[in-house]
Amino acid sequence: DAGVTQSPTHLIKTRGQQVTLRCSPKSGHDTVSWYQQALGQGPQFIFQYYEEEERQRGNFPDRFSGHQFPNYSSELNVNALLLGDSALYLCASSLAYSTGELFFGEGSRLTVL
Amino acid sequence: TQLLEQSPQFLSIQEGENLTVYCNSSSVFSSLQWYRQEPGEGPVLLVTVVTGGEVKKLKRLTFQFGDARKDSSLHITAAQPGDTGLYLCAGAAGHGGGGSNYKLTFGKGTLLTVNP
Numbered sequence: 519d520a521g522v523t524q525s526p527t528h529l530i531k532t533r534g535q536q537v538t539l540r541c542s543p544k545s546g547h548d549t550v551s552w553y554q555q556a557l558g559q560g561p562q563f564i565f566q567y568y569e570e571e572e573r574q575r576g577n578f579p580d581r582f583s584g585h586q587f588p589n590y591s592s593e594l595n596v597n598a599l600l601l602g603d604s605a606l607y608l609c610a611s612s613l614a615y616s617t618g619e620l621f622f623g624e625g626s627r628l629t630v631l
Numbered sequence: 632t633q634l635l636e637q638s639p640q641f642l643s644i645q646e647g648e649n650l651t652v653y654c655n656s657s658s659v660f661s662s663l664q665w666y667r668q669e670p671g672e673g674p675v676l677l678v679t680v681v682t683g684g685e686v687k688k689l690k691r692l693t694f695q696f697g698d699a700r701k702d703s704s705l706h707i708t709a710a711q712p713g714d715t716g717l718y719l720c721a722g723a724a725g726h727g728g729g730g731s732n733y734k735l736t737f738g739k740g741t742l743l744t745v746n747p
Contacts, residue, residue: 522673551735560637560719560737561674574734608673619664620721620735622673 520545522623524609530629531599539594539626543611550592551620552584553608561608567592568614596628604630634658635722637738645746647709652741654720655702661723661733663696663703668717668740710745717742 523542531537543550549568553561563576567586586592590611596603606627610620636655644650654663662681666674678687680696680703687694691714693706703720717740723733 553737558739560635560721560739563734563736566734576734610673619676619679620674621676622666624671624673 522609522611522621524607524623524626526626527624528627528629530631532631533599533601535599535630536595536597537599537628539596539607539609539628540591541593541609541611541623542591543609544621547611547613547621548590549612549614550586550590551610551612552592552594553610554578555606555608555625557605564594599630601630604628635720635736635738637718637720637741639741640739641742641744643744643746644710646711648745650707650710650743652705652707652718652743653702654704654738656722657701658722658724659700661700663700664721664723664735665694665703665705666719666721668719669715674717674719707743710743712745712747715743715745 522544525540551566552564554564555561564578564582565575565584566573570586581597583595606625608625609623612620638653662679664679665677667677668674678689678694680694683698683700685696691708695704719737719740721735721737723735
């Protein structure tokens with residue numbers, strides 16, 4: 519049973535560039551959430567996708583956007599990268615209408631220079 | 632904005648000692664989850680508590696949800712080096728209409744180091 523997979527695992531970008539991160543949810547899960555985890559901090563909610571629509575959004579600017587595909591996989595896009603966007607980006611999958619337990623991938627470590 | 636305060640932020644103990652980690656909020660949560668995260672990996676769910684006053688045990692780990700569903704604690708008995716990691720609590724609150732799942736708010740975590 520495949521868990522949550524994310525790609526790439528590590529990437530380096532420069533300020534102003536754009537980045538796309540990808541996530542495949544755990545088999546059977548239909549909801550994908552994205553979190554940003556800065557060094558020494560807990561994960562912060564970016565947004566959640568269900569039925570190919572953004573259902574909830576955290577306190578992140580419009581530079582952060584996403585998409586969910588019919589097979590439930592998801593992408594996170596960040597435009598006009600800032601130094602402060604350097605973080606571990608975590609994808610978490612869950613099952614709709616459950617008590618919300620999340621299954622996380624190992625994350626994509628983004629460094630912005 | 633819902634906030635979860637975890638304490639202590641850092642904890643370094645010797646193998647065999649007991650410890651308690653706290654998670655407090657001024658907000659009421661529908662449920663509260665505890666995760667453990669090891670370096671270079673994503674958080675892994677340990678337990679979900681739903682009912683006020685609920686106590687759950689997972690081997691040497693005991694989790695408690697406060698009666699008012701605003702706080703929780705994690706107690707580890709006879710800690711082992713394998714317990715080392717970042718312990719995160721996360722509160723689930725009601726989502727806006729049309730959403731499929733609760734939105735989780737995470738605390739900053741307690742970084743536990745158990746020395747042999």
